[in-house]
Amino acid sequence: MGTALQKTIQQLRSENREYFQIALSVDCVIFGFDNNELKVLLIKSDLEEFNDQWSLLGDLVRPDENLDNASYRVLKDRTGLDDVYLEQVYTFGDVDRHPAGRVITTAYYSLINIKDHQLKLQHNELHWHPIQEITTLAFDHKPILDTCLKQLQSKIEEHPIVFNLLPEKFSLRELQSLYEAILGVKMDRRNFRKKFFLMGWLVDVNELEQDVPHRPGKLYRFDTSRFSSGKATKKMAVS
Amino acid sequence: MGTALQKTIQQLRSENREYFQIALSVDCVIFGFDNNELKVLLIKSDLEEFNDQWSLLGDLVRPDENLDNASYRVLKDRTGLDDVYLEQVYTFGDVDRHPAGRVITTAYYSLINIKDHQLKLQHNELHWHPIQEITTLAFDHKPILDTCLKQLQSKIEEHPIVFNLLPEKFSLRELQSLYEAILGVKMDRRNFRKKFFLMGWLVDVNELEQDVPHRPGKLYRFDTSRFSSGKATKKMAVS
DNA sequence: CAAAAATGTGTAACCTATACACAATCTAAG
C-alpha cells in the first residue's frame, strides 16, 4: 500500500507522468460595494463551451509561484490594484468541474473599494454584477461564488474587514447599508450605531457628507491604530 | 494579457507542459480522543529529507478522482474506516513547501472514534500523538495541523460534530473533557450540563457508566433525529 | 416658508452567560 507521496517527486516523474496531468488554478471572487449593492467583478468567458456566460477571474498557477501569489497576480492584472484584502476560501476539485480537462481550482475572495478601481475598467469585458442578479455562471463558478459569499458573511460578524469595501471616509448609513447588503437583512439603526461605537472601530473625522438631499451625516474612518492591540470579538447584531 | 485559462486545456497541453508540473496532494489531520486527550494519527516519514520525523497522512490526488474522494481514500486505506466525518480546511501552496518538488496540498481534518479504529493499527508506523506533545512535524505539517485545530475549535462552538469522536454512549463528563481538550480550557460543570440540555442534542439512554471508581454517571447518546429539523446555533460557553 | 427625508439620541424588557455550594452515590481500603 505504498502511497505516491512516499516516493520522491523525482522518482515519480521518471516513472510516469500519471500524477502530473492535473492543472491548478485560482479563481477570485472580487467584491465591491456600489449604489447600496454588493457587486462582483466578472468577465465574459471565451471558452466555446461557455460562450456568452460570465465567469470569475482566474488563471492557472505557475510552477514557480506561491498559490497566494497567483491570486494576487490575477487581481493586480485585472484591477490594477495592489495591497488588497484577499482571503482563501475553498478548493474545488471535482473531476468534471472543467469541461476542457482536469483543473482543480482554489477560490479566493477579495474586497476592494469600487471607486479606486474605476480607472482600470478598460476595453476588456469586465463588468460589475449585483450579486442578487447573478443566477448562473460558467463552470462551477456559481457555487464558488455562493461559498465565498457565505464565508464573507460569517467573517464580517467577527472581524472588521468591510472597511476594505468603503472609501476612507464614510457615513454610518453607508456602513449599515453595506452590512445589510452583505448579510441580506435589515438592521435597526439605533442598535447598529450603538454597537459600532462600543466596538471602538470608528474615528469621527469631524466632517459631514456632501451633496445629499437631506440632513448630512457625520463621516468616520476606520481606526486602524486600534488593531495592533484591540481584537474584534463581538458579534454584529441584526434585528 | 491573455491568461492561461482562456485557452483550452488541450491547447495548453499541446503548446507546452509548463502548467503540468505541479502535483496535488491531500493531507488528513485525523483527530481522536483517548485518555482525556485530543490525539492525532501520524506516520513516520520515509522521505530521506525528513528521516525520523512524523508526518500527516496524505497522498497524491489521482487524475481521475475527485479531491474529496482522495482524502476519503487516504482515510480508508489508513484506518479501515468508512463513513467518517471529514472536512476540507485549507490549501497550502508555497513553492518550497515540499523538498522534493512542487506539490500543493489540500488539508482535511477528520474526526474518528479511536476505539473503532484500534484493530487496524497494524505493523505500519502509525501512532496516535497527543496534540500537546507535537512540537515539530515533517514538511509544513505543523502549521497545517495548527490550522486544522483552529478550524475544529471554531466549528464545535456552533455545530454538533464532537460526537464523531466519542463512542455511541458517553457520559457528560466525557463530553465535557472532550470540549476541554479541544478548546484547551476548563469549563464549569453545572453550566456545561445546563447548556447541553437546553440545546437538546442529547438523549438519556437510561444506563450508567461501568467500572468507574466512583459514583457512575448517566450515559447519553447524540440525538441524530433532531438534526434534520433542529439547527445548532447556540454557542458553547466556557468559563 | 413648508414639506420631505434622513440624522442623532436613550431606555426598558428580555435573554444569555457566569459564578458558585452541598447533598447523594459508588468504590476502595482497612
Add this chain to the structure above:
DNA sequence: CTTAGATTGTGTATAGGTTACACATTTTTG
C-alpha cells in the same frame, strides 16, 4: 461494615448583552 475519597447531580442570583422602539433636529427642495 465503616469510613474516606472521588465524582455525580442539581438551582439561583448577578451581570452583561441584545432587542424593540419614538421624537426632535438638520438640511435640501420646491
